[in-house]
Amino acid sequence: MNNQQQHQKTMERVQQGLDRRYRKERHFRWLGLGAIILGLLFVSFLFITIISNGYTAFQQTYVKLDVFYDPEMIAPIGETDPEVLSRANYGGLIKASMRQMFPEVTNRREKKVLYGLISTGASYELRNAVMSNPALIGSKAEVWVVADDDVDMLIKGHIDLRLPESDRRIKDNQLGWIHLLQEQDRIEKRFNTTFFTAGDSREPELSGIKGAIAGSFFTLLICLTIAFPVGVAAAVYLEEFAPKNRWTDLIEVNINNLAAVPSIVFGLLGLAVFINFFGLPRSVPLVGGLVLALMTLPTIIIASRAALKSVPPSIREAALGIGASPMQTITHHVLPLALPGMLTGTIIGMAQALGETAPLLMIGMVAFIVDVPGSVMDPSAVLPVQIYLWADSPERAFVERTSAAIMVLLAFLISMNLLAVWLRKKFERRW
Amino acid sequence: MNDTSTAKTGLQSEAGAAMKQNRTAEGTVGEVYVDDPRMTCRNVDVYYGEKQAIFDVSLDVGKNQVISMIGPSGCGKSTFLRCLNRMNDTIDICRVTGQIKMDGQDIYDGGLDVVPLRASVGMVFQKPNPFPKSIYDNIAYGPRIHGLCDDKQHLDSIVEKSLQRAGLWEEVKDRLDQPGTGLSGGQQQRLCIARAIAVSPEVILMDEPCSALDPIATAKIEELIDELRENFTIAIVTHSMQQAARVSQRTAYFHLGKLIEVGETDQIFTSPRHKLTEDYITGRFG
Known part of the structure; x- marks a missing residue:
């Protein structure tokens, strides 16, 4: 009898304590779960910021130019000597093409700003094209060239147009030209191969990893x-x-x-x-x-x-x-x-x-x-x-x-x- | 140090009271020597660092005999068994003194290499430990490293013969290329026996080979041990006295690192001479 009473008492004590034990276990589980959720939140935050900041870099803005491979500026038709071909003034070709597109720009300073829409790397593209195929000399072609990084930023919406002109990298006259180019379907975003095929550069649009x-x-x-x-x-x-x-x-x-x-x-x-x-x-x-x-x-x-x-x-x-x-x-x-x-x-x-x-x-x-x-x-x-x-x-x-x-x-x-x-x-x- | 000495005195007084016949070696009752020994051990002491695990054991292992070693846990029977092929060398702090000879050659002699010793004294362990390789490679490993086979055909025949002798050939002949770890526990243990006999040793040591197996697998292994006796000398450590009685011709009883009694198996289990042996086999302790 005594033994049974003792047992009853023990069970009562155990029952009383049970709630607290399970509560502790639950709290512990919530703590662990909370820690994991917090960790996942931080990781996803990291990934979201990096990806949302970075995914645009895999695209690059290109501008279509009508280039005339002028024999006067490169070399006479039939010339194949790479020495001669590599020394030619390809930047001049691009400038000529730009002038032809925007004949109203005559001011020296404005012209310089106009040329700035195109990356300095564009002339290397033309040079490579001519050197691998000298028969291009004397012909006309539509060529997609890399735009300057400022243009690229504008197209990707990273430049705030509400800012006063003096605080912007892209000036109002450039905006006008870019709109004109866009109307003529001469601006396009393409996959940025340069990023994977080039080394570092001072020019963002020419830099790669x-x-x-x-x-x-x-x-x-x-x-x-x-x-x-x-x-x-x-x-x-x-x-x-x-x-x-x-x-x-x-x-x-x-x-x-x-x-x-x-x-x-x-x-x-x-x-x-x-x-x-x-x-x-x-x-x-x-x-x-x-x-x-x-x-x-x-x-x-x-x-x-x-x-x-x-x-x-x-x-x-x-x-x-x-x-x-x-x-x-x-x-x-x-x-x-x-x-x-x-x-x-x-x-x-x-x-x-x-x-x-x-x-x-x-x-x-x-x-x-x-x-x-x-x-x-x-x-x-x-x-x-x-x-x-x-x-x-x-x-x-x-x-x-x-x-x-x-x-x-x-x-x-x-x-x-x-x-x-x-x-x-x-x-x-x-x- | 202190408790070992008290154990020693306690043992001596008990032993003195229980002794029925003259001792043939110091501290041991029964026939330590046999006429035709394969291995002879004289006054073997084993120390793990400061602690002494085996006290002055002398014992002969007869040719083509099965000798079983029984005793309560921690009595040193496995330690003693592992002295016979110098497996204790792998434990840094282990030190063995005394003399162990195999066919007249001292195996602890500085000039003797352990590699040929272990090739002639094979070992089967408590837990089946096949290599995580194919059944074929498990058996072929020994002959390969010792250069026992001339060509692929010879190796094939060694593998087949070893598996046949271990009673495993019929069960695995169609899947020799499958991993040895995929077999059942009893098959794995027979694979380990086949692996040991593939290098044709003279002695096979078995350290509780059936303790991880069910009764049916155990029966198969025991049957196998009896067949192997024809060609090999076998020393087996076991916890099961029935097993000792079934498979062995001689039995040695160890207690607290001492060899208490040795004799014909029948005699040990029917009329033990020493009180401790009697207590153990009648189930009073251990």
Whole structure:
């Protein structure tokens, strides 16, 4: 009887407490859910701002001109010598075409403003067209040429027309000409191929990210070829061969600490060692890759050690048990099983390196470089540095290009991370 | 250090009271020696760092015999088994003293390489641990690394013969290219046995090979052990006394790192000489 009463009392107490317990659980769940929603909100906010700012950069305004390839201005008909063809005055052709379209513009100053509607890069287009096909000389053609970035901004609606004329990059007379061109269907937005095929430029409409992509590619190539083998070898030695003593403990602590060292410190190290001591040139992907390799090494070593640790000891025992040497055990069994984890860590490290800016500023990869690099020894920029440079530029058209470059960088980062996830899923084994 | 010494004195007084016959080796009751030994162990001590796990064990493993090692958990039977092919070498802090000889050759001699030793003393583990490779590659791995096969045909025949001896051939002959990890637990364990015998060892060590298996798979493995005795010497650690009684000719009883009693299996299970052995096999503890 007594026992039953005791039990009843216990149950009452439990019942009383139940509500509070479940309430706590609910609150905890809401907190977690709230945190995730907040995170998603921030991420979507980031993406929305970047995309809404940047998507217009993938289009570029073109103007249709009636160009007469005047033999007097280029070269006599039949001329094919590239020396002669390349030196001709193609800018004059464009100016002539503009004058012909707007005969009422006679004032010297007004003419200059009129010519400003067309990008300075347009003359290079004409030159390339003529040089690849000298038979054009003497003929007339309709040519679509790149408009100036101010015109581009106007067409894309980034210029506020309510502002007084003096505060606007596009003056009233230019507005009139542009309306005329629009009425004649001579203005069109097209896909901006320049953005993906050109290097940096002072003129926004002529600038592209190919140079930065190539620079990033070469830098990562150097980084990967150095950091992956060294990192994996270090991890294998530490995990499989090294005796467990005070020295290896010290090394382990140091590696973990290195992973947390601010990246600019690696930049300083690279500047002191690779450039000042070894005399390697500045601004080249070789040095950038070396610096980033130093920076990613701890990440790769830590990930590789974790991957090696996660290989079940039973596999090692099985191999050792039938007489495989330690080396055979590692190369035949442990490494293949640990490789997906190692690759995942490496790709994450590479993605980190791809987005790194600070150490590259220290070794001079922040220079303005127009040419697309062809090797690891050519001066070049990298994607994040290019973004940094463009973000600093005053022209309105660089704002959208900055966002577009960020989109390209994010696309690379996301695809690298997806690759890592895919690799992990594909090679995941069960035992 | 302190509790091991108290355990020792406690054991000695118990042992003194229970002893019915003369000891053939210090601390051990029964016939430690056999006429035709494959492996001989003399005064083996094993330490894990400061802690001693095995105390002065002497034991012979007879040719073409199955010797089973029984005892409560933590009594050191697995540790002792792993001394026989130097698997304990993989544990940094483990130290083995004493003498273990195989066919007259000291296996802990500095000049002896562990690779050929492990090729001649194979091992099957508690948990089936096939490589995450095909069934064929699982078996072929040993012969390949030791260079035992001349060509593909020879290797094929080794694989077939090993699987046949392990009683697995009929079940897997049509799917040799499928992963060994896809087999059932009992099949995996027989695959591991086939992998061990593929390099034609002289001794096979089995560390609780059936503890992760159901009774039917266990029965198959036990049957297999009995057949393998013809060609191999087998040392098996088991928690099941029925299993020890069924498969082995000799049985060794371990207690707290000491070898208490060794003898013919029938004799150990019907008329144990030592009080501790009797208590264990009658189920009073362990």
